Amino acid sequence: MFDTHCKRQIEKLLEPAGISVNGSNAWDIRVHDNRLFRRMLAYGNLGFGEAYMDGWWDCDAIDELFFRILHNRVNQKINTFGRLTRSIAGHIFNLQIPSRAFTVGERHYDTGNDFFAIMLDPGMHYSCAYWNNCSNLEEAQENKLRLIFDKLMMQPGMNVLDIGCGWGGAARYAAKHYDVNVTGITVSGKQADFARAFCSDQPVSIKLCDYRQIQEKYDRIYSIGMFEHVGYKNYRRYFEVIDRCLSAEGLCLLHTIGGNEPSTCTDPWISKYIFPNSMIPSASQITKAYEGKFVLEDWHVFAYDYYLTLKTWHENILQNRHRLSVSYSDRFFRMWKYYLLSCAGAFRARLLQIWQILLSPNGIKGRYRIPR
Numbered sequence: 001m002f003d004t005h006c007k008r009q010i011e012k013l014l015e016p017a018g019i020s021v022n023g024s025n026a027w028d029i030r031v032h033d034n035r036l037f038r039r040m041l042a043y044g045n046l047g048f049g050e051a052y053m054d055g056w057w058d059c060d061a062i063d064e065l066f067f068r069i070l071h072n073r074v075n076q077k078i079n080t081f082g083r084l085t086r087s088i089a090g091h092i093f094n095l096q097i098p099s100r101a102f103t104v105g106e107r108h109y110d111t112g113n114d115f116f117a118i119m120l121d122p123g124m125h126y127s128c129a130y131w132n133n134c135s136n137l138e139e140a141q142e143n144k145l146r147l148i149f150d151k152l153m154m155q156p157g158m159n160v161l162d163i164g165c166g167w168g169g170a171a172r173y174a175a176k177h178y179d180v181n182v183t184g185i186t187v188s189g190k191q192a193d194f195a196r197a198f199c200s201d202q203p204v205s206i207k208l209c210d211y212r213q214i215q216e217k218y219d220r221i222y223s224i225g226m227f228e229h230v231g232y233k234n235y236r237r238y239f240e241v242i243d244r245c246l247s248a249e250g251l252c253l254l255h256t257i258g259g260n261e262p263s264t265c266t267d268p269w270i271s272k273y274i275f276p277n278s279m280i281p282s283a284s285q286i287t288k289a290y291e292g293k294f295v296l297e298d299w300h301v302f303a304y305d306y307y308l309t310l311k312t313w314h315e316n317i318l319q320n321r322h323r324l325s326v327s328y329s330d331r332f333f334r335m336w337k338y339y340l341l342s343c344a345g346a347f348r349a350r351l352l353q354i355w356q357i358l359l360s361p362n363g364i365k366g367r368y369r370i371p372r
Helices: 002-017 036-053 062-071 081-092 103-109 113-119 137-151 169-178 189-198 232-245 268-273 283-290 304-323 330-348
Strands: 159-163 181-186 204-208 218-224 246-259 295-301 352-360
Touching (some): 002 036, 002 062, 036 268, 062 330, 113 304, 137 169, 137 304, 137 352, 169 181, 189 204, 218 232, 232 246, 268 330, 283 295, 304 352, 330 352
Parallel strands (some): 159 181
């Protein structure tokens, strides 16, 4: 009887979004265990995601399901105690202190280079591609790199810092095509090992360290998909590090996911299973953190491109899953499907944004047209 009551509540919540339980549309939820409804009401997205991992429900178009949920703000009608307590913890504790900096590397980026090689493009770029006039992922990722490095006006011989270098794809591309010397830093041991081998034929140095340890000066600094791990209590410190390490005539580019409102915590399912200690910054949190240190040169928004990127990553996994099934469980694949497609829906609904923010210490001298 209780499960039936919970089901009616969920059906009422989903109805304005055009979502049905056991309906015929691709975005409808097919329920295999009626305990799902009380789990959703008690734990929100944490319960919903865990129930999917456990095989309690299925959906043919999870990205469309989440687009409808988020576009119609269904998620705001389920407030859970777990979300509240995490928000309080985010206010009280600094979850991204240096001693915890390597947690996300160990829990996420060290998942397995074989897995990421299947999911990503040949350059191993694990961030939003730029799909302007591109027909495939490899082209779109290289297009993103050219966009970044052209915005930074890189010149041969420059010393460049890549904060959160991942598997070294961006550092290798910059060194090879722009004739610069790159230092890349990461908190993942497996990424560092891969990046050193991947970049061995280029003037690229890879360090396993936290960004707060960097002391050297650089002509250009960029960060692609790393700022989401900094945490709002450390945003100012992050830009102080950039200020300390960037030359007076230098440029800095921040490529990051963004949110529409200030946040002190992240989604509980994402935090538990995908990116521990992560946090999505808002525009006001970023501007407050760099004000007095930098001049804003450009703020570029292209959120829909991440929807296309996430969908492509998921398709890559689907097409090549047979090459990985021995090492990874069915629950693991369900977790990644939920992660990639729920986030795709969030970008399409514009709950999540993608930003490229170009900053200078003293303002660019003369006329400068920002590449698009």
